Amino acid sequence: MTSLFLVLLALVPAVAVSAQRIDSIAPSATAERSIAIDERLAADAGLRIGDRVVISAEPGSPAGDTVRIAAIVRRGADPAEVARSEYRVRLHLDHLQRLIGYGDRVDRFAIRTAGGAATDSVIRRVNSRAFGFRAYRSREIAVETSKTFLVVSRFHRAIGVITIVASATFLLCIMLLKVDERRRDVAAMRLMGISRATVVWSVMLESSFVALLGSLFGVGLGLVTAWLVNAHYQAVYRTPLRFAIVTPGTIAFSVALSLVLGIGAGALAARRLARTAPAALFGR
Amino acid sequence: MRLQLAAMSLRRHPSRTLLAALGVAVSAAMLLDMVMLATGMRESFASLLGRNGFTIRVAPRGTLPFDTEATVAQASSAVDAMRAIPGVSVVAPVLGASLHVLGTGESVTAFALGLDPNVQGDYELLEGANPSAPDALVASDALLRATGARIGDTLDVAAGFDPQLRTYAGRRRLVVSGRARFLFLGAGDRAAALRLATLQRMGGPERRDRVSLFMVRTDSGVDVEHVRAAIERALPRVTALSTAGAIAEAEHRLSYFRQLAFILGAVSLIVGFLLVTTIVTVSVNERIGEIAVMRAIGVSRWHIVQQIVVEGIGLSVGGAAAGLVLGIVTARYLNSILRSFPGLPDAIDFFLFQPHAAFRALGLLIASGIAAGIYPSWRAASLPISATLREEAIG
Amino acid sequence: MTALPALLSARDVHRDYALAGAAVHAVRGVTLDVAAGEYVAVVGPSGCGKSTLLNLLGAIDRPTRGTVFVAGTEVSTLPDRAATRFRLLNVGFVFQRFYLLPVLTARENVELPMAEAGVPVAERRRRAMELLGYVGLAERGAHRPTELSGGEQQRVAIARALANHPAVLLADEPTGELDARTGADVIALFDRLNRDGTTIVVVTHDEQLAGAARRVVHMLDGRVIRDEPLRRRA
Numbered sequence: 087m088t089s090l091f092l093v094l095l096a097l098v099p100a101v102a103v104s105a106q107r108i109d110s111i112a113p114s115a116t117a118e119r120s121i122a123i124d125e126r127l128a129a130d131a132g133l134r135i136g137d138r139v140v141i142s143a144e145p146g147s148p149a150g151d152t153v154r155i156a157a158i159v160r161r162g163a164d165p166a167e168v169a170r171s172e173y174r175v176r177l178h179l180d181h182l183q184r185l186i187g188y189g190d191r192v193d194r195f196a197i198r199t200a201g202g203a204a205t206d207s208v209i210r211r212v213n214s215r216a217f218g219f220r221a222y223r224s225r226e227i228a229v230e231t232s233k234t235f236l237v238v239s240r241f242h243r244a245i246g247v248i249t250i251v252a253s254a255t256f257l258l259c260i261m262l263l264k265v266d267e268r269r270r271d272v273a274a275m276r277l278m279g280i281s282r283a284t285v286v287w288s289v290m291l292e293s294s295f296v297a298l299l300g301s302l303f304g305v306g307l308g309l310v311t312a313w314l315v316n317a318h319y320q321a322v323y324r325t326p327l328r329f330a331i332v333t334p335g336t337i338a339f340s341v342a343l344s345l346v347l348g349i350g351a352g353a354l355a356a357r358r359l360a361r362t363a364p365a366a367l368f369g370r
Numbered sequence: 371m372r373l374q375l376a377a378m379s380l381r382r383h384p385s386r387t388l389l390a391a392l393g394v395a396v397s398a399a400m401l402l403d404m405v406m407l408a409t410g411m412r413e414s415f416a417s418l419l420g421r422n423g424f425t426i427r428v429a430p431r432g433t434l435p436f437d438t439e440a441t442v443a444q445a446s447s448a449v450d451a452m453r454a455i456p457g458v459s460v461v462a463p464v465l466g467a468s469l470h471v472l473g474t475g476e477s478v479t480a481f482a483l484g485l486d487p488n489v490q491g492d493y494e495l496l497e498g499a500n501p502s503a504p505d506a507l508v509a510s511d512a513l514l515r516a517t518g519a520r521i522g523d524t525l526d527v528a529a530g531f532d533p534q535l536r537t538y539a540g541r542r543r544l545v546v547s548g549r550a551r552f553l554f555l556g557a558g559d560r561a562a563a564l565r566l567a568t569l570q571r572m573g574g575p576e577r578r579d580r581v582s583l584f585m586v587r588t589d590s591g592v593d594v595e596h597v598r599a600a601i602e603r604a605l606p607r608v609t610a611l612s613t614a615g616a617i618a619e620a621e622h623r624l625s626y627f628r629q630l631a632f633i634l635g636a637v638s639l640i641v642g643f644l645l646v647t648t649i650v651t652v653s654v655n656e657r658i659g660e661i662a663v664m665r666a667i668g669v670s671r672w673h674i675v676q677q678i679v680v681e682g683i684g685l686s687v688g689g690a691a692a693g694l695v696l697g698i699v700t701a702r703y704l705n706s707i708l709r710s711f712p713g714l715p716d717a718i719d720f721f722l723f724q725p726h727a728a729f730r731a732l733g734l735l736i737a738s739g740i741a742a743g744i745y746p747s748w749r750a751a752s753l754p755i756s757a758t759l760r761e762e763a764i765g
Numbered sequence: 766m767t768a769l770p771a772l773l774s775a776r777d778v779h780r781d782y783a784l785a786g787a788a789v790h791a792v793r794g795v796t797l798d799v800a801a802g803e804y805v806a807v808v809g810p811s812g813c814g815k816s817t818l819l820n821l822l823g824a825i826d827r828p829t830r831g832t833v834f835v836a837g838t839e840v841s842t843l844p845d846r847a848a849t850r851f852r853l854l855n856v857g858f859v860f861q862r863f864y865l866l867p868v869l870t871a872r873e874n875v876e877l878p879m880a881e882a883g884v885p886v887a888e889r890r891r892r893a894m895e896l897l898g899y900v901g902l903a904e905r906g907a908h909r910p911t912e913l914s915g916g917e918q919q920r921v922a923i924a925r926a927l928a929n930h931p932a933v934l935l936a937d938e939p940t941g942e943l944d945a946r947t948g949a950d951v952i953a954l955f956d957r958l959n960r961d962g963t964t965i966v967v968v969t970h971d972e973q974l975a976g977a978a979r980r981v982v983h984m985l986d987g988r989v990i991r992d993e994p995l996r997r998r999a
Contacts, residue, residue, distance in 0.1 A: 144443070145431030145607040171622075172432070219533070233712045240707045245634070248700060252396040252638075256645055259389045263652040266386065322625065371873075371880035378868035663864035666825055667925070668853020669881045670846065756820040759860070 119181050120156035126324050127173035128158045141175070143186040151185060153177075163327035166231055197221075254347050261355040265289060272359055282360040289359065293352020300348060301341040308332055308340065372673060376680035379653065390649045391689045397642030398693020398735050403701045403721065404635030405731040408628050410705075410722035415620050418553060418717045419613045422491035424462070425594045428452070428584035428601060428610045434619060435611070436466055436554075441580040448605055452584065455600045457592035462489040463581040465569050469562055470538070471517050472526040478516045480509075480560035482529065483552075484569030484581075491553070491585050493563050497521060498548025501564050508548040513560040521546050527562075529572035539574025557716040584608075627720065635731070642689075642735050646742040650682050654750045659762035662755050671751040678747035679740055686739025690732045698723060771834070772964050773799035773822055773933060778831035778841075780817050780987075791817040792828070793987035799933070799966055804959040806978035807968045814987040815968045816937050822966060823856045823935045824848045836932040853882055857926030861938035863918040865910040871897060871921045872906035878928040889928075896924035900954060916947030923954060927963070934958065936967040940974055952977050 121141065123133060133139065135155055142150030159176060161167075183189060199205045205223065212221040272285055312330035319329045380387045428448075430440040442448060445463050452461045462485065469482035483492050487500035493508065498521045501507050507527075509519070519525055523546050530539025544564060552561045570577045588597050594612050601610040611619070621628065654661070661674055701721040708720040780792040791814045799805050799822075807815045820826040821833055824840035827848075833841040836855055843851060852858075865874045872893045879889035897903050900920040910918050919939060926934055936955070940948035952974050959965050959979070969975055983991035 147607075237708060237711050240710075241704065244704055244707055245630075248396075248400065249634075252393075252400060252641070255389070255393045255396050256641060259386075259393045259645065260648055262386055262389060263648055266383070267652055267655065319626070371877065374873075375866070375868065382868055659862075659864060660866055663858075663860065664866075664877075665849065666823075666852065666858050666860075667878050667881075668849055668851075668856075668929075669877070670849050673881065754826075756817070756826045760816075762862075 119151065119153045119178065121153045121181075122157035122159045122176040123155055124159050124161050124174040126161065127175070128155075130173075133158075141177075141185065151181070161325060163325060165235055165327055168323045168325050168327050250343065250347075254351070257347055257351045258354060261293065261351040262358065265355040265359050269359070285360045286353070286356040289356035290349060290352050293355070294345070294349050297345050297348025297352070301344040304340065304344060305337055308337075372677040373680060375677050376684060379657075379677075379681055380684055383653075386649070387685070390645060390685055391692065393645045394642055394686055394689025394735070394739070395692035395696055397638045397645065398690045398732055399697035399700055400638040401635050401642070401731050401735055402693060402697030402728055403704065404631040404638065405727050406697075406701050406721040406723055407704075408631035408635070409724060409727055410720050411624055411627065411718070412617060412621060413722050413724065414717065414719045416613065416617050418715060419616055421553060423587050424460075424491045424585040424613075425588050426586035426598050426601065426610055426612050427616060428586060428605075428608045429582070431607050431609050433609065434616075435583045441465070441577070441582050442584070442608055443580050445579050445581040445584075448581075448584065448608070451604045452586060452601055455597060455604060457588050457597040457600075458586055459589045460489050460587035462486055462491065462585040462587075463566055464490070464492060464583045464585060465566055465573075465577065465580065466582040467529050467569055467573055467577065468531065469569075470528045470531060471513070472528060472541075473517070477528075478513070478560065480513045480516075480562050481555065482507075482569055483561070483563045484566040485563060486566060487563070489587075490563070493550040493552045493561075496549045496551055498546075501547050503545075503547070504565050504568050505542065505544050506547040507544045507562045507564040508550040509546055510550060510552055510555070510559060510561040512558050513562055514546070514549065516560055519546050521548060527572075529569065530574040530576065538572075539576070540572030542568065542572055544568075551716075553717055554715045556714060586610075639735060639738060642686075643738040643742050646682050646685055646739045647746065649685060650678060650743045651746040653681065654678060654746045658750060658753065658758055661750050662753065662758035662762065665751065665755050666759065671748070674751040675744065675747040678750075679743040682739045682743030683736065686736045690735055693735075694728070694732065697728075771798035772801040772803075772836060773797070773966065774832075774834040775818070775822060776832045776834075778818070778821055778828045778833060780814070780821060780826065781829045790987050792821065794831070795984075795987070795989050797982065797989060797992075799964065801932075801964050802959070802962055804955070804965045804977075804979045805967070805982060806975040806980070807966065807982045807984060808970070808975050809984035811970075813984045815984050817987075818984070819935050819937050819966065819968045822933075823858060824852050825858075853878060854929050855932045857928075857931035857934040859919070859922050859926050859934065859936035859939045861941035863910070863915070863922045863942070865918055865921055865925070867910050870907050870909055871902060871913065871917075874910070874921055875924045875928055878925060882929050884929075892928065893924070896927055897921070899927075900924045914947065915943050916950055919943060919947075919951055920954065923951070923958075927958075933964045933966065936965065936969075938969055938971075939967060940969065940971045949973065 118138075121139075127133065133155055135158060137155045138152055139155065140150040140152055157176075159174070161174065177185070179192070183191065197208060199208050209221045209223065212219055275285060276282070309332055312332045315330040316328050320326065427435045428442075429435045429437070430442050433440055449461045449463055452458055465484035467482050467484065469480045471478040471480065483490075485492060487502055495508065498508065499506075507525070509517075514520065517525060524543050525546060526541070527544050528538035528541040531537075532539070550563060552559065552563075555561050566581070570579065573580075586597070586601070588594055594614070598610045598612045598615070602608065664674060665671065701723070705719055705721040708714075709718070775795055775797045778792055778795045778797075779790070781788055781790050783789070793814075795814075795818055797818075807818060809815050817826065821828050821841070822835065824833070824835065824843060828841050831841065832839055835851070838851060838855075840848060840851060865871075866877065869877065872890070875893040875896055876889045879892060884892070894903060894906060897906050900923055902917060902920055902924070905913060905917060905921075910921070913921065919942075923934075923939075926936075939955070940951050943951060948971065952971075955965055955967065955974070956977050965978075967974060967978065975981055981991075981993040982989055983993070
């Protein structure tokens with residue numbers, strides 16, 4: 087089954103592109119064919135639209151087809167190819183078939199249907215013909231080829247959980263320290279007759295405010311960091327793929343989590359402080 | 371007495387000390403994990419590539435070994451050309467293809483390597499014998515389980531499947547001569563190794579005298595890069611990749627993990643430092659009066675700093691020790707996630723524990739703990755004694 | 766002025782400092798001699814500069830002008846490290862709020878200055894128990910300050926101040942936080958110390974404590990306004 091899903095362009099590495107301009111060579115007797123190259127190849131080989139290059143199926147072979155570059159194509163944001171350094175070239179189907187001696191063969195067909203029900207019908211009818219083909223919905227293929235990214239997602243989630251646990255520990259520690267610093271003030275308040283509840287609520291109010299402020303700051307920092315990550319990796323991998331996306335859902339989750347952790351840490355610290363007898367707070 | 375004072379000060383607020391140590395432990399664990407991640411891939415990949423001594427891999431031009439289904443034509447002449455290059459001691463051609471084990475039900479598909487069993491670096495024989503005979507093969511445990519076969523059994527196998535016509539280019543009966551662990555495949559992958567000529571013939575005209583890869587062993591002391599360049603000059607239709615080059619390519623593809631490791635490691639270090647600084651600062655602020663009295667009765671500034679720094683060290687060392695254990699446990703968990711990458715060789719680990727790197731990282735954390743204690747303690751020990759005593763009396 | 770050789774000697778000592786932008790002249794031109802073996806009380810209203818003077822005499826603080834000699838050493842110009850060392854070996858301090866380290870036992874608190882001075886463990890342990898015995902707390906050596914009463918804590922503080930055989934004992938309101946009865950115990954201890962040869966300078970509001978001294982120096986607005994003559998021991 088996988089043979090059906092050899093992406094056509096996987097054969098491209100077998101098609102070597104000699105990146106030399108050959109304006110001086112007379113056009114061949116047959117009509118000159120045109121190709122499209124990706125922007126990465128254009129940039130690295132210094133090619134422009136209108137340039138002529140020789141393409142062949144055998145690396146290092148002097149014989150080949152002289153073609154003209156008719157277009158420069160932007161690479162798609164396909165995560166599956168982001169780490170690969172290969173170049174992409176598009177030829178007319180019959181040209182490539184002839185060039186690589188593939189005959190009247192293809193690796194796959196991409197089919198656009200009239201909609202959901204029509205898709206089901208097409209899949210059913212193609213699969214029942216038993217011509218050695220198998221039809222899949224694009225979504226199924228995406229899932230199958232996304233296994234790598236599922237692993238990366240799991241890894242990110244695990245790192246995220248560890249980071250959250252670490253942050254919660256730090257937060258609780260620092261809240262306890264900060265609250266301990268105000269033992270005497272709280273002792274004086276309690277001795278004056280201010281209730282435990284008031285002490286707890288005032289500390290929690292403060293921690294809520296700090297948590298909210300921190301959340302807003304964190305959202306801003308996250309947006310800036312996401313921009314930096316995208317800018318960096320888009321440059322490194324030369325792809326328009328967006329590596330980090332901050333969605334409203336992500337923001338809402340992050341803010342909710344940080345508020346819960348911040349207020350929770352404040353509540354724990356406040357309870358600890360309020361539970362201690364005023365005299366003990368003075369160190370007696 | 372300074373050590374005693376430091377220890378007693380830490381025990382003064384046990385829950386605070388424990389929580390701070392836990393925070394340092396989490397920092398240390400993350401730092402350790404990131405150090406393991408930064409070096410793990412490279413080290414385990416280098417170890418894998420260096421096994422059996424092959425220093426250069428030769429693949430179809432513009433590709434990486436087994437990155438595509440492209441093959442090198444005229445493999446025999448290519449082998450002769452490479453053997454003629456000074457410094458080359460062994461050339462091992464390898465062909466990769468799909469192999470179908472036919473039975474009464476649906477066929478079992480496996481990945482097959484056609485090679486010379488006398489000069490190969492793709493599998494380790496676990497039991498039985500190498501496939502020296504033309505009609506022999508060794509199989510992975512997963513393939514043996516899937517087919518229900520054992521050593522000595524005969525399998526009906528085919529290659530060169532045409533999906534449209536549902537025919538095979540070649541079909542043979544092969545004897546399972548051994549059980550093997552395939553170094554560059556996952557533990558659950560169905561794989562087999564047989565003689566190169568057998569697989570080429572089974573692949574039909576398309577596979578005649580073609581290979582997917584050559585593995586080259588160079589003489590000891592030879593400049594590997596020099597030989598690599600010579601191979602590419604001699605054979606323009608191939609790309610030669612040294613072990614160093616392969617590692618560099620793999621690192622480039624996985625550079626994200628190294629950079630993530632660096633960033634998270636740096637953040638862990640900073641957070642650990644900040645935590646110890648905060649703890650020490652608060653602890654010192656609570657004891658300003660005591661510190662002023664100690665200065666008044668004649669304890670030197672430096673000795674006070676030492677005592678407080680020792681407290682910071684105690685926190686950091688305790689936290690680092692706990693972090694070492696925690697880090698190893700979390701690294702195992704994270705490694706298990708990343709090892710489920712499809713197609714990842716079983717021998718590759720993303721998180722590799724290397725004692726010298728680990729202790730260096732933890733040493734850095736402890737050093738940051740020392741640095742974290744110096745400023746607040748020096749500041750406290752330098753406050754004017756009389757003014758401080760007066761303020762403490764009022765407070 | 767006294768005919769005995771001066772152990773402590775302050776000559777035209779001034780101490781000024783800035784407080785909320787204004788200059789405060791805490792001590793203005795004080796000249797004072799304290800002979801070895803004397804028991805001097807410095808009295809005056811709050812803010813008259815008596816605690817500041819004590820700090821100058823003990824090398825805790827440095828005068829803005831003037832000189833201070835203690836046991837033949839000019840302490841008014843000593844750099845911090847030297848002043849610290851000097852205090853450790855020559856001056857014993859007793860504070861109003863005791864300032865014992867809460868994490869150490871009574872014995873360990875007394876040992877602290879000796880540890881800093883490099884006295885071997887066995888020797889300082891022996892001396893600490895001896896001093897605690899002297900102040901009547903031999904059986905309380907293993908107790909932490911929070912387990913001691915105010916009077917007991919102050920007696921431990923006095924023992925600590927005597928740890929390195931200081932030339933002079935300086936006390937700032939030593940009975941300030943004690944009730945009358947425990948204060949009287951401390952006063953009696955000071956008297957005993959002086960009889961045994963310890964030179965004592967005490968700053969106090971406590972009339973009883975001032976009355977127990979052999980000489981009373983009155984201060985007002987940073988100046989010595991009266992220096993009552995030496996009283997003979999009863």
